[in-house]
Amino acid sequence: MLIVQKYGGTSVGDLERIRAVSQRVIQSAKQGNKLVIVVSAMSGVTNELIDYANFFSKNPNGKDMDMLLSSGERVTAALLSIALNEQGFKAVSFSGRKAGITTDEVFTKARIKFIDTQAIKQELNQGKIVVIAGFQGVSEQGDVTTLGRGGSDLSAVAVAGALEADLCEIYTDVDGVYTTDPRIEPKARKLDKISYEEMLELASLGAKVLQNRSVELAKKLNVNLVTRSSFNHNEGTIITKENNMEQALVSGIALDKNQARITLRKIKDKPGIAAEIFSTLANENINVDMIIQNIGLDGATNLGFTVPENELDLAKNAMQKILDDEAVIESDRAVVKVSVVGVGMKSHSGVAATAFKALADESINIGMISTSEIKISMIVQEKYGELAVRALHEAYELDKK
Amino acid sequence: MLIVQKYGGTSVGDLERIRAVSQRVIQSAKQGNKLVIVVSAMSGVTNELIDYANFFSKNPNGKDMDMLLSSGERVTAALLSIALNEQGFKAVSFSGRKAGITTDEVFTKARIKFIDTQAIKQELNQGKIVVIAGFQGVSEQGDVTTLGRGGSDLSAVAVAGALEADLCEIYTDVDGVYTTDPRIEPKARKLDKISYEEMLELASLGAKVLQNRSVELAKKLNVNLVTRSSFNHNEGTIITKENNMEQALVSGIALDKNQARITLRKIKDKPGIAAEIFSTLANENINVDMIIQNIGLDGATNLGFTVPENELDLAKNAMQKILDDEAVIESDRAVVKVSVVGVGMKSHSGVAATAFKALADESINIGMISTSEIKISMIVQEKYGELAVRALHEAYELDKK
Known part of the structure; x- marks a missing residue:
């Protein structure tokens, strides 16, 4: 299978966590999957960079902010690729630009316009694992841009769509989508499947697993999303087309x-x-x-x-x-x-x-x-x-x- | 005058120092100069990133290392641009790529092949101060590369040469070039001028102000170099063509x-x-x-x-x-x-x-x-x-x- 995996900030929170992610990636590679990995900045890094910027200005301009903020994901991508190569799995780290992610010019909250997957495919065909810095792209004028909150999820979904990947796995620190918040109702049950539409409603109602933009894009591009935890090996929740599933009366x-x-x-x-x-x-x-x-x-x-x-x-x-x-x-x-x-x-x-x-x-x-x-x-x-x-x-x- | 200024790691060592640099840049801009600023990573950052990489591998591959290491200079460039904009001076931050610096493919010690100054000139013509992330470029295959030790000096000299700048000022934590090491001979005198050839000899003999690669490039491109301190306002030492100066019998x-x-x-x-x-x-x-x-x-x-x-x-x-x-x-x-x-x-x-x-x-x-x-x-x-x-x-x- 061709799988896009995305690891969020807590999943790559420190060097030990990045090593753990590398082992998870390798496990999937050993199963014969072709892999594209999208990573966030190590947790705390983006906030630190924002603090730096605010030292100089309460309202820094978006173009400089994107140059600043895009650096965090590049660091994680490079480190994960180094970890994979060290363990004998050929990998290569890509910036958003190198991954072919072209956006509009709306700095700090750019929208993806198109993805040229040529460079990714070339590396995949050589048997490499491609590690992409999430949250970022490049404008047609050649300036680095960032995608706003939840941007790394968007990168992953968009790349999965462009590659027609079989699966897009979003790794966070929660196991998946629950029938309701388990802190309120201990009997809450993790859902195996949920439709895009239901996920959209739940996300807009405060379920923090995924942001609406990512689910909408997955729906539009027909990407099978899986949300699961990088801290255990539990099965996650598949978010997919409505007609792919037994239609539950109520999901959550x-x-x-x-x-x-x-x-x-x-x-x-x-x-x-x-x-x-x-x-x-x-x-x-x-x-x-x-x-x-x-x-x-x-x-x-x-x-x-x-x-x-x-x-x-x-x-x-x-x-x-x-x-x-x-x-x-x-x-x-x-x-x-x-x-x-x-x-x-x-x-x-x-x-x-x-x-x-x-x-x-x-x-x-x-x-x-x-x-x-x-x-x-x-x-x-x-x-x-x-x-x-x-x-x-x-x-x-x-x-x- | 068109001046390229380069600020090294200690000159941009922390946020306060970056603010001090912004004020020095503004002082020069107020004198009517057109300015291109090249910056290093904040001191300690590059070593920290190398430590990160070594956590995963004693011998990380060059391509990933360049993705990793190039992030430090991008952060400084963005922050300095934010600081300048906040003080009412229009500025823009450039990666090495955006600055048009194309190198060969020798990762971690790439050589500059050519510089396309179009983007820099466009911003200068709009009255902007261009702040460039030093130490980095891009290969013709589109991968980020770094230039090795002293790389930010090289970026500055190469850009100054390509722009035919009037001056390339290299800011460090020392005042300039001395007749000998002042710690050995307290009577050592700072030189006002020195030729490229003499500087090359002194650098290869252990004078640590500038590395040979930068002086050689300055000589080749006919760039008037000035080395001076960013911690005071003393005049520095001009490094230039031999026939521009009274020929001292012995310089150092x-x-x-x-x-x-x-x-x-x-x-x-x-x-x-x-x-x-x-x-x-x-x-x-x-x-x-x-x-x-x-x-x-x-x-x-x-x-x-x-x-x-x-x-x-x-x-x-x-x-x-x-x-x-x-x-x-x-x-x-x-x-x-x-x-x-x-x-x-x-x-x-x-x-x-x-x-x-x-x-x-x-x-x-x-x-x-x-x-x-x-x-x-x-x-x-x-x-x-x-x-x-x-x-x-x-x-x-x-x-x-």
Whole structure:
């Protein structure tokens, strides 16, 4: 098989860890696999470099930052290649540029435009393991760029897609994707498989295994992702196409604590007021999540929405500027969002009813509801958040396979 | 003026030092100069990276090492550019590749083949200060390469030559080139000017300001070098063409303590024996310096030569292998080489006589003598080395301008 493996910061956290990774790579090579390895910077290195930059400037320019930050991954790539060669496995270290990863010019958060895999293929054909510095590429003008948060995952997925690799293994310090956070529900079960769509919902709801950008790219490029731990040999979770699997009714329960609710009362119901409110919030880069609107008995509009907790004050200030004096702005930080995710919802009715009943049985009041094809999200009081997760996990029998 | 400035490891030793360098650069920019800055890695960084590599392998391959080691200079270049931009001076950081420095494929000690200055010129024309990561280039196959010891000096000289810069300033932690080592002779005087040829002799005799490769390249490319300290504002020493200056009779006195003498007695005087001896030493990579040969009264040949002290045992072993049992191999570690260097010797006679008289006056015996157009070297007993330096410094009145 042709496999792309990606090792994150904690997996290559120090020299001993890099050696352990080299042994894992060798194990896979001995099984006859062709391997491309993508590595992050050793943990702490990127933050140290950012501290260095901040010594000189609170707002360093992106071009210099990318020159600075891209060095960490190059070091890891070189060291891993040295470790592999020393153990008798031919390897070669590549920068993002040498790997053919061409990006746009948006420094510090560049997007990959295309990958020229010629150099990678040439080395693979010579029986070499190719070790690529993640998180980086090169612009068409020849400047080094970095891909932003989760950039090394993106490098791995993009390279796997371009090479049409059989598998893209993402190694972190967790075993895979769980039905819910095991710290909240000890009965949480690791999933063997999950669809891209479900993973996207879970990632956007706070599951920290993978970032949305990487899952989206994997979906787009049809890359079979596996997320697993580099600290043990447990099987991970495969993230793949929906039709490749038995469709579970519900795959997981997510809890997002970074939520605050704003309720606007007595708004003048003039045309375009909602548009004005939400375009104002968008201009301030505030991420509005759930929205409900209803007409009060007095004929005035009530509008409720949720924002990330740390953007609440910003949102309230923005509202004060555009609403007239009669409008009332209420807010509540003590709310969380509980979500049920599963592709099975598409073809099964009654999934939402089960959720509502489970919460009602625990006397948990649901403040807001929003649904998508494969997700039901509910806003509840913060103090009931973890109880809600456990109740839903139980209701859908997620501890059982 | 168009000036290339190069700052070495101690000059950019930490973040405070990089800030100090940024202020020095700005001072020069305010005087209206166009500036290209070449930087080394922060002191200690390169050694740390080598330690990392040695954790995995005692003999890491060159290609990976160059990927690894080239990262240190990139960090410094990015940080200095950030510091300059923060202070309102437009700057941009370049890797060796972006600076257009193309080398051969000899990893860890590549040679520069050519420099495409287009990108540098473009930024200079936009009024920017270009900060280049020293010590590195890129091969025509697109792999990053490093230039070996003193590589950042080489980068600076090569870029200055390619840009036809007015000046190439090499900043270190010493003030410039002295008539001799001030620790031996406190009356030693800093030279305002010295010719390439004299600098080459002094460098090969142990003056550590600049390495020969850089001076040779400066000579070849006609680059006016200035070596000065980044820790004060003293004027440095200009290293330039001979005919640009009043020709001093003698410019400096050098002392090389890393010398040992081998004397071979009773060698059979067969044809080709000298060739056999010196080709054997060359094959062992032993650097033979001075040689004398004479026919003894017994008709057998005596051959004396000097080698670096740490290569003495290797040289003796090599000789034992090829000489017959009658030959006698003697050696002496307690010798040093004292040299007088000056372009004035070319056109003045009696320079050597002055040296011999100065040593005779101190009752110092001269063991071997070798001369070049601009140099007289003498082997003396180690215990007289420093006295010999002071006597010669006095004899040529080097404390006076």
